[in-house]
Amino acid sequence: MKAQSTNTTTHSESSVQNNFIRQIIAEDLKTNKNEGQVVTRFPPEPNGYLHIGHAKSICLNFGIASEHKGGQCYLRFDDTNPSKEDIEYVESIKADVHWLGYDWENRLRHSSDYFERLHEYAIALIKMGKAYVCSLTTEQIKEHRGTLREPGKNSPYRERTIEENLELFARMKAGEFADGEQVLRAKIDMASPNINMRDPIIYRVKNVAHHKTGNKWCIYPMYDFTHCLSDAIEGITHSLCTLEFEDHRPLYDWTLNTLNTQSHPQQIEFARLSLKYMVMSKRKLYELVENNHVSGWDDPRMPTLVGMRRRGYTPEAIRDFCDCIGITKNDTQIEMGVLENCIRSDLDPKTARVMAVLNPLRVVIENYPEDQVEYFDAPYHPKEANMGSRQVPFSQVLYIEQDDFLEEPPKKFFRLAPGREVRLRYAYFLTCQSVVKDDKGEIVELRCTYDPETRGGSNPPDGRKVKGTIHWVSEAHAVTAEIRLYDRLFNQPNPGAGGTDFTKVLNPNSVEILTNSKVEPSLANAQASNRYQFERQGYFCVDNVDSSEKALVFNRIVTLRDSWAKIEKGNMNKKS
CATH class of the missing domain: 3.40.50.620 (HUPs)
Known part of the structure; x- marks a missing residue:
């Protein structure tokens, strides 16, 4: 070659x-x-x-x-x-x-x-x-x-x-x-x-x-x-x-x-x-490995190519990034967002969309037949028909994201809340009727009803509309997976600047491990290094070291742009 x-x-x-x-x-x-x-x-x-x-x-x-x-x-x-x-x-x-x-x-x-x-x-x-x-x-x-x-x-x-x-x-x-x-x-x-x-x-x-x-x-x-x-x-x-x-x-x-x-x-x-929020010195990278600040040279938070490969970055995205930043004589720090945009741009047209619930909240649809299962045809990509589709099972008991429900929703929160109706992606309109809590007052389950006339997520005959659409996974068909949510390894853009100890600015939240996430059954046979877009969540890759047929492990490659996160940030700024 x-x-x-x-x-x-x-x-x-x-x-x-x-x-x-x-x-x-x-x-x-x-x-x-x-x-x-x-x-x-x-x-x-x-x-x-x-x-x-x-x-x-x-x-x-x-x-x-x-x-x-x-x-x-x-x-x-x-x-x-x-x-x-x-x-x-x-x-x-x-x-x-x-x-x-x-x-x-x-x-x-x-x-x-x-x-x-x-x-x-x-x-x-x-x-x-x-x-x-x-x-x-x-x-x-x-x-x-x-x-x-x-x-x-x-x-x-x-x-x-x-x-x-x-x-x-x-x-x-x-x-x-x-x-x-x-x-x-x-x-x-x-x-x-x-x-x-x-x-x-x-x-x-x-x-x-x-x-x-x-x-x-x-x-x-x-x-x-x-x-x-x-x-x-x-x-x-x-x-x-x-x-x-x-x-x-x-x-x-x-x-x-x-x-x-x-x-x-x-x-x-x-x-x-x-790159901001990264160190490139071999000495510093060696120190991170030797002192167990990371799991090894291939830790997905590391800027090593083996680590980025394990996380799910593609060679095309890295080459595109190197082209984007150009070649100059001036030392400058590149924003991490440039690299993240390159990986998003590369993955967007070629990555299958699937549904995964990272922090599951149980939903029981009281007016849906207990023993019934139906399937909805869901395309793997909204713009790439050649990627095909899969059949997503639907049943009486589902999982939705905990963040998709609030008992006392603020303004502009269009997801599920008591008495509120949302669209289940590909499926039906769903309305929350009641909330079930444990002895500590924690929400353990939602009791809901669905509108059978909205099959496929279509608008009902009376013309009413909902603003929120959420994803879900059928409890009976869900596959349990471990999800590793990676963030930046450091919480300062220039770690170690001025001779300070760079290990003092390690981000304590650089990885969050979720051990009870639920993914749709099409992912049951996902292979190492396969990449997916978890709808509304981000891009994820099957970990090529720890994942197996018996224990699926996904690494978050990069997040999606989240409009709700921007709203939350704006609300916080107003409060402060």
Whole structure:
């Protein structure tokens, strides 16, 4: 399969093409730079699970490659720190990229594939007098580096001879030194205003086995040294990365220029994705998992792609979201509503409508025959006839939502109340006659009557009308399900801002678990990851981990727009 997006969402040509990176590439193609080739790469570190911020980079790199004839995109694992990497992360990253709709064909690479060549490049720098082995401790190196206002100081080992450096570097490779005892540094300029150019470390000792190369190496190259050379080896034309690497670009270019590599990719920086009410830092996500603030990397509240997939988000919606927010040089926080609207727009035309009662209230229809069952034809989608329909059973005892009944309804509440009539979706008009309560005064049941002349929800012969329509499920046919209502993980838009403890603003109501919800019988055989719109409730997905034939579990993907909620909010504001 050719590396390409399978995004079916329609965008204008300008909305996809009109960003500064695509403009740069268009100019390069006009001048036949890189011989008219466009080669990009997505280079994740296999030390954690990908999140939606990575999705932006995936869509950009694979998307740009697919837009040009002969364009190519590499998936390259930056596996230069074996103490934090694991094959589990490698496999999860590959699954995420595929899930988003992209394929790397035969262009799967690992930085470890180039360890021999990177080692040769390091020796070449030593022989050129452009690298030296430094015996300062980590703390001493930091002290010598200086500050943004003060230049750094030369290491006392900076003037070691080429022969001395070659011997020490060989001994580093042979495993004669402990971690941190020796490092190889590029010899650039300790007085540079760019701290990244003050003799950066390019190799360090790590006596740790590598998940791919085993115990072959005990020295590993640093990211800044590895990344630019891996780009050059692969013939990358445009190395797209986020803004924090802008200050690293001089080192990127210095390395390639000094070694005079055959290929010299162009590094271009763009703003990373930042979403309100989410954290994207791997460290923070790891802390959430390790300290059991969430159930795991695939917790549906997490911004990880595996978590969003479990919650029910679609790859089409995420790709559409990445297109909507665009590519800029400005760091901005995106509203969660943008992402939520993308998933609603994607699910609306292709998701079956069904009825589910999340918080059931029992209703007995006193004038309906006790032993009678009838069926109503209900379309799966009001606008998509090709989705078909199902038969919904109706009987004397039903469940409705607790929120659809109030004993003392406020103005503009058009649902069920004592003496009030509503329409049961697809079925009949229903009137509440009385309320049954327990010893504590809690409502346990409603006693109602129905109008047999309103079958199918049609208006009665006398022409009377009702303003409220509610959904329901027949008690005798209902399937019990667990419903997990997910909300935002944090209750502040920028958790951890200003160095505060981000775990202090976790939303205690980020998930509500309902264990006795009732869904219509058409869902009895719902399969993992199937998505539905629960009428008047929102979009839901069958949980792909905990759900089974014996125990249905649904995750709320996103809510519907709720006009009543707006009214309630308005009432509360008036009261306050």
